[in-house]
Amino acid sequence: MDSSKSDLPSRLLLTLEPWRNAAHWHLAFSGGLDSTVLLHLLAHLAKTQSLPALSAIHVHHGLQAAADAWPEHCRSVCDALGVPLQVVRVQVQPGASLERAARDARYGAFIEATHTNQVLLTAQHRDDQAETLLFRLLRGAGVKGLSGMPRQRPLGSGYLIRPLLDITRAELEAYASEHHLSWIEDPSNQDRQFSRNYLRHQVFPVLSERWPQAMATMARSAAHLSEAQTLLDDLAKIDLNQARTPSDFEWLGLPSLELAALAKLSAARQRNALSHWLEPRTRLPDSDHWSGWHDLRDATGDARPIWRLADGELHRAGGRIWWLSGGWLKPLAVAGKWPDPALPLALPDNGVLTLSGQIPDGPLQIxxxxxxxxMDLPGRGHRDLKRLLNERGVPQFVRGRLPLLFKGEQLLAVPNLQGLDGGVAGDWNLHWQPLNEDQGLS
Incomplete structure (x- = not known):
């Protein structure tokens, strides 16, 4: 590993070249071998190179007694290198997977720390990438999962970068030995009950004994699969562009797609396009649990199918599929008087109402x-509201949330629907601004 003495800093610098104009580099610093080497490399490169401001962030999960001493160790390392350190204590939510819960808490802290035009650097290396590939293969992951950890991805308002994915654990160990670095040995890394530790300590030594290049070739396979996933993403964008036709209810502010454009695709392309569209919005079902999509797609015209996912629901209405989440799925509070119709009225979990023009005489109620x-319509007499909504094709999931303006027992207006939304003479109008997508996301 003699080449690491001069090679590692230059390789790291080349990898990080596209990010040298960032406003700030944050380093996720656990105090272990990998992040200690990365911190040392960056701190020393900063002495001879023009780099963004560098700081470290240590997340304390509070899961084991030994961890209480780690923030102080991290502080002493950072002080010696002249790198500011932020220690963040997080609450790990109980759940089926302690590993996942700890990761969620950790990345929540990272997201909060990473602002616009900033990057978070993490120290996963090539051996980690190989372990990730095998771990996900054993869980039946698809192409996206088998792509392994991406070199970069959005994180909060900035980006997460993994600059060591071409570096082996042996190279990091050699660098640490050469520079006499000290680091934390996490006792939980030896616990074989955790799947990754089992692979690392029980499986990979056997694989590497038979196939010495196993780590390298598996990491290379992850890179090939990542390229394949890029092509699938490109195909999804092409298919989604065909389905992103305008609807008659753009004012709802809800994501929707034209069902016919999706239904004419092959089953595999449907899943690919929908997965791409849903991924920012919800955790996706595994390949055995897509029957909800088939039911939604194939339902008869008068049906009201719903596909319930982890973080929201897909509804079908008016030849489209609609994504609902957050406030859109909460029960509505009882409405009541509109104290001052000259002012906007905030509706709990249901957006805002405004009256424009000549305000009708009150008292008014919602x-x-x-x-x-x-509803009494000029020239048409008394009309059933249900029929009026049917005529306009109002989606079923919207009807129960439409705020109706009453004066006593008289229905005066239904917002946003032309001909139903104001005075006979057109001298006033009722407008409803529903929850927007950001408010609707859980």
């Missing part, structure tokens, strides 16, 4: 549909 509402 109610939600109960069934049987009648």
């Amino acid at each position: 109610r939600y549909r109960e069934g049987g509402e009648i």
Whole structure:
């Protein structure tokens, strides 16, 4: 490993070249071997190179007694290198997987720390990438999962970068030995009950004894699969562009797609496009649990199918599929009087109402549909509200959330629907701004 004496810093610098204009580099610093080497490399490169401001962030999970001493160790290392350190204590939520819960808490802290035009650097290396590939293969992952850890991805308002994915654990150990670095040995890394530790200590030594290049070739396979995933993403964008036709209800602010454009694709392309569209919004089902999509797609025209996913629901209405989450799925509070119709009225978990023009005489009230509402329309007489909504093709999931303007028992207006949304003479209008997508995301 003699080449690491001069090679490692230059390789790291080349990898990070595209990010040298960032406003700040944060380093995820556990105090272990990998992040200690990365911190040392960056701190010394900063002495001879023009690099962004560098700081470290240590996340304390509070899961084991030994960890209480780690922040102080990390502080002493950072002080010696002249790198500011932020220690963040997080609460790990109980759940089936302690590993996942700790990761979620850790990355929550990273997201909060990483602002616009900033990057978070983490120290996963080539051996980690190989372990990730095998771990996900054993869990039945698809192409995306088998792509391994990406070199870069969005994180909060900035980006996460993994600059050591071409570096082996042996190279990091050699660098640490050469520079007499000290680091934390996490006792949990020896616990074979954790799947990754089992692979690292029980499986990979056997593989490497038979195939010495196993780590390298598996990491290379992950790179090939990452390229394949890029092509699948490109195909998904092409297919989604065909399905992103405008709807008659753009004012809802909800993500939606034209069902016919998706239905004409092969089953595999449907799943690929939908996965790409849903991924920023929810955790996706595994390949055995896509029957909900088939039911939604194939339902008869008068059906009201719903596909319930981890973080929201897909509804079908008006020849489209609609994504609902957050406030859109919460029960509505009882509406009531509009104290001052000249001012906007905030509706709990249901957006904002405004009246424009000549405000009608009061007192005015807001109610939600109960069934049987009648509206008096000029030239048409009394009309059933349900029929009026049917005529306009209002999606079923919207109807119960439409705020209705009443004066006593008289239904005066239904917002946003032309001909139903204001005075006879057009001298006033009722407008509803529903929850936008950001508010709707859980």
